[in-house]
Amino acid sequence: MSDMSSPNNARTDSxxxxxxxxxxxxxxxxxxxxHLAGPFRKPYHDATLEAFYRVKAAWQADGRPLILDSCCGVGESTVNLAERHPDGFVVGLDKSGCRIDKHDSYRREADNYLLARVDLNDFWRLAVADGWRPAYHYILYPNPWPKATHIKRRWHGAxxxxxxxxxxxxxxxxSNFPLYLQEFQQALAVAGLQAxxxxxNFDGRDMTPFERKYRLSGQPLFRLDADLNGFSLPWQAGLQLP
Incomplete structure (x- = not known):
């Protein structure tokens, strides 16, 4: 739904x-x-391992190209992406069951998406080991972890x-935090990738509640786009599912 039809289209002070x-x-x-030098060997959580195979079965049954919406929160972005990519199968992923449980307030008619509660530190590794290749991958408004001591909690530092x-x-x-995206861009450059x-620019629809809140607060918003197709690392071939 367009933000202009939202009852909360008044300015906020985020x-x-x-x-x-x-x-x-x-x-x-x-x-x-x-981190690029070798694999991440943290043990997998059973709950995410089980969720991975459920998602895999649903995607294979659907058959459309895969689109990932990581850190999807309440899943408003997931259903927006499902409408934007009707020829794809969108999987919204978030670690918070509480946020995912609030999705009913944002649900719309679409047969090409699902939500799953997972630890992305596990899920992404499982997907790579299984040879997944999403057509698109969205990470919309990740936790900025703004303190310098939290660098390893940002995705590009993890x-x-x-x-x-x-x-x-x-x-x-x-993001509404330019430094996050600028660091991510530099991290991609270290890996030999451009972004x-x-x-x-607002196109008439906010993808997430965060985007709506920040825009209505008058905050400038930014995006980072990169083509990751063809990227690989020497040790990737040795990765296996548990």
């Missing part, structure tokens, strides 16, 4: 992200290089970052 960093994190490149890249597809991130960083 706080901007505050950080103690003056620019890109000084350890960013070293952290990314370390040990699972190489798996995000190995999934491939057309990647898009959105386009640009302002996000």
């Amino acid at each position: 706080r901007t992200v505050e950080t103690n960093q003056q620019g890109l994190h000084e350890r960013l490149e070293a952290i990314v290089a370390k 040990a699972v970052f190489p798996y995000l890249l190995m999934l491939g597809g057309q990647l898009q991130l959105r 386009e960083y640009s302002p996000l």
